[in-house]
Amino acid sequence: MKTGLSTTTLADQVEEKIIEYIKENHLVPGDSLPNEMQFSEMLGTSRNVVREALSRLRMLGLIQSRTKRGIVVTEPPLLNGFKKVLDPNLLSIKTIKEMMGMRIALEIGIAEFLFANITEKKIEELEQIVSRQQAIGINNLSVEDEMIFHTKIYEIAGNDFILQFNRIMHPVFEFSKQNYESYFQPVNEKLNEKGDIIQHTDLLRFIKNSDKEGYQKAMQKHLKPYWEFLYNYD
Amino acid sequence: MKTGLSTTTLADQVEEKIIEYIKENHLVPGDSLPNEMQFSEMLGTSRNVVREALSRLRMLGLIQSRTKRGIVVTEPPLLNGFKKVLDPNLLSIKTIKEMMGMRIALEIGIAEFLFANITEKKIEELEQIVSRQQAIGINNLSVEDEMIFHTKIYEIAGNDFILQFNRIMHPVFEFSKQNYESYFQPVNEKLNEKGDIIQHTDLLRFIKNSDKEGYQKAMQKHLKPYWEFLYNYD
DNA sequence: TTGTTACATTTGTCCTACAAATAGAATTAA
DNA sequence: TTAATTCTATTTGTAGGACAAATGTAACAA
Numbered sequence: 001m002k003t004g005l006s007t008t009t010l011a012d013q014v015e016e017k018i019i020e021y022i023k024e025n026h027l028v029p030g031d032s033l034p035n036e037m038q039f040s041e042m043l044g045t046s047r048n049v050v051r052e053a054l055s056r057l058r059m060l061g062l063i064q065s066r067t068k069r070g071i072v073v074t075e076p077p078l079l080n081g082f083k084k085v086l087d088p089n090l091l092s093i094k095t096i097k098e099m100m101g102m103r104i105a106l107e108i109g110i111a112e113f114l115f116a117n118i119t120e121k122k123i124e125e126l127e128q129i130v131s132r133q134q135a136i137g138i139n140n141l142s143v144e145d146e147m148i149f150h151t152k153i154y155e156i157a158g159n160d161f162i163l164q165f166n167r168i169m170h171p172v173f174e175f176s177k178q179n180y181e182s183y184f185q186p187v188n189e190k191l192n193e194k195g196d197i198i199q200h201t202d203l204l205r206f207i208k209n210s211d212k213e214g215y216q217k218a219m220q221k222h223l224k225p226y227w228e229f230l231y232n233y234d
Numbered sequence: 235m236k237t238g239l240s241t242t243t244l245a246d247q248v249e250e251k252i253i254e255y256i257k258e259n260h261l262v263p264g265d266s267l268p269n270e271m272q273f274s275e276m277l278g279t280s281r282n283v284v285r286e287a288l289s290r291l292r293m294l295g296l297i298q299s300r301t302k303r304g305i306v307v308t309e310p311p312l313l314n315g316f317k318k319v320l321d322p323n324l325l326s327i328k329t330i331k332e333m334m335g336m337r338i339a340l341e342i343g344i345a346e347f348l349f350a351n352i353t354e355k356k357i358e359e360l361e362q363i364v365s366r367q368q369a370i371g372i373n374n375l376s377v378e379d380e381m382i383f384h385t386k387i388y389e390i391a392g393n394d395f396i397l398q399f400n401r402i403m404h405p406v407f408e409f410s411k412q413n414y415e416s417y418f419q420p421v422n423e424k425l426n427e428k429g430d431i432i433q434h435t436d437l438l439r440f441i442k443n444s445d446k447e448g449y450q451k452a453m454q455k456h457l458k459p460y461w462e463f464l465y466n467y468d
Numbered sequence: 469t470t471g472t473t474a475c476a477t478t479t480g481t482c483c484t485a486c487a488a489a490t491a492g493a494a495t496t497a498a
Numbered sequence: 499t500t501a502a503t504t505c506t507a508t509t510t511g512t513a514g515g516a517c518a519a520a521t522g523t524a525a526c527a528a
Contacts, residue, residue, distance in 0.1 A: 035477085035478060036478075066521085069478080069522070071479090075325065082313065082316050084315070085314070090309055113338075113339070165336075213447055231350075301508085302507090474523100481518080484514090493504100493506075496503070
C-alpha cells in the first residue's frame with residue numbers, strides 16, 4: 001500500500017483500525033494486542049506506520065508496550081491529551097471564556113457533593129486554611145492560596161476527575177488574570193467599592209450553616225470577575 | 235543516540251522537547267516549526283523518532299503538516315484526546331461514577347448560564363421538544379429524546395466546550411444504564427412509586443417561572459438515579 | 469525441585485530510498 | 499510589464515531492512 005499524500009494519512013487510518021480492533025474484540029485492560037508485525041501484515045502497511053499509530057495510543061495511555069511481551073491494553077488516564085493541549089498561549093479568547101464558564105458551573109454544581117460529604121473534620125481543615133489566609137490579608141493572597149481553598153472543596157466533594165480537571169484548567173485562569181489585568185483590575189475595584197466581595201471566610205460560613213443555596217449564590221459572587229469577563233469583555 | 239529500551243522512550247522525550255520548543259519560542263497558531271530533518275539534527279535522533287513525536291502532536295491537533303510547507307502550529311480542539319480515550323469498556327467503576335458526578339455538577343451549575351441567557355424564543359423551542367416527548371409518553375422516551383432536551387439546555391447556556399464535553403461523556407451513561415440495568419431498574423421503580431420523578435416538562439416549568447433555585451433542585455431529582463448509583467452501588 | 473543459561477521473540481532506534489505534493493523560481497505568453 | 503505556465507527543489511508520507519536491548523520461555527544443571 002504505497003499511496004501518496006492525502007488529508008487522512010495511513011497512520012490516521014491505522015490508528016482508527018486499532019481502536020476498532022480493541023472495541024470489536026471487547027478487549028479490556030490487561031488484554032494483549034497483536035504485535036507490530038502482525039498489525040503491519042493485517043493492515044497491509046509498513047511497520048513504520050503501525051508504530052506511529054501505536055505511538056499515539058501509547059501517549060494517550062490506551063496501551064503499553066514491552067519488549068517480548070508485546071502490547072497490552074491499559075485503562076487510560078482520561079485527561080492526558082487534554083493536559084498536553086491546554087497551553088493558554090494557543091487558546092482563543094472564546095475558548096478561554098468557555099473554560100471560565102466551565103469553572104463557574106463546576107464550582108456551583110459541586111456544592112451538591114460538598115454538602116453531601118461535609119464532616120466536622122473537614123470543616124476544621126477548611127477553617128485552618130481560611131484563618132491562615134485571613135492572617136495574610138485578602139490583598140496579599142497568592143494564587144496558590146486561592147487554589148488551596150478551592151482544591152480542598154473539590155477534595156471534600158470527592159470527585160478526583162473534577163479535581164484533576166480543575167488542576168489542568170488552572171493555568172488558563174492564571175494566564176488570563178495576568179494577560180487581561182487591565183480588564184480585571186477595574187472590575188475588582190468596582191466590586192470592592194460596592195463591598196460586594198465574597199471571601200473564602202464567607203463561603204465557609206455557609207458551609208457551617210449547611211446553607212447550600214446560600215453557598216451557591218455566594219460562590220457565584222466570588223467568581224463574579226470571571227463572569228463579568230465572560231459576558232462583557234470585548 | 236542509539237540507546238536501548240527504557241521506561242521513557244526517545245519519542246516521549248522528543249515529544250516533550252517539541253512542546254517545550256513551542257512554548258519557549260511563544261509560537262502561536264499559524265507559526266511554523268522546523269521541519270523533520272531539522273528537529274532530527276537539533277535533537278540528535280532519527281527522523282523516525284521525530285516523526286513518532288510529531289504524529290502524536292498532529293493527532294492532538296496541536297500541529298498540522300503539509301508537504302513542502304512544513305509544520306505549523308494550530309489551535310487544538312481541546313477534547314480530541316479525551317474523546318478517543320473514553321471507551322466505556324475500558325473505564326473502571328470509579329471513573330464511571332466520577333463521570334456521573336461531573337454530569338450532575340455541570341447540569342446544576344450550568345443553570346446559572348441558562349437563566350442568564352434564556353429568551354422567549356428559546357422557551358418556545360424547549361416547549362416544542364417537551365410537548366413532542368409528552369406525546370410519546372415518558373416510558374417510551376428513547377435515549378435520543380433524553381439527549382435532545384439536555385443538549386438544548388447546554389446550547390442555550392451557550393458554552394460549546396461544555397456541550398462538546400457532554401456529547402463525549404454521553405456514551406458512558408448509555409453504557410451504564412444498560413450494563414447496570416439491574417441496579418437502575420429497581421431505583422427507578424422506587425422513585426416512580428413515590429411519585430418523585432421529575433420530567434422535562436417539570437424542568438421547563440421552572441425555566442418559565444424564572445425559578446433558578448427550583449430548577450436546580452428539580453434537576454437534582456431528575457438525575458437522582460445517577461446520584462443513587464454514585465453513592466450506593468457496590 | 470530449583471537455579472542458571474541459552475535462545476527466540478518483540479520493541480526501540482537508525483538508515484536509506486522513493487513517491488507525491490507543492491511553494492517558489494524560471495520561463496513563456498499576452 | 500504583467501499574467502499564465504512550466505520546472506525545480508524541498509518536504510512530508512510510506513516502505514523496508516538492519517541491529518541493539520530487553521525478556522519470556524525452554525533447555526539444562528545442581
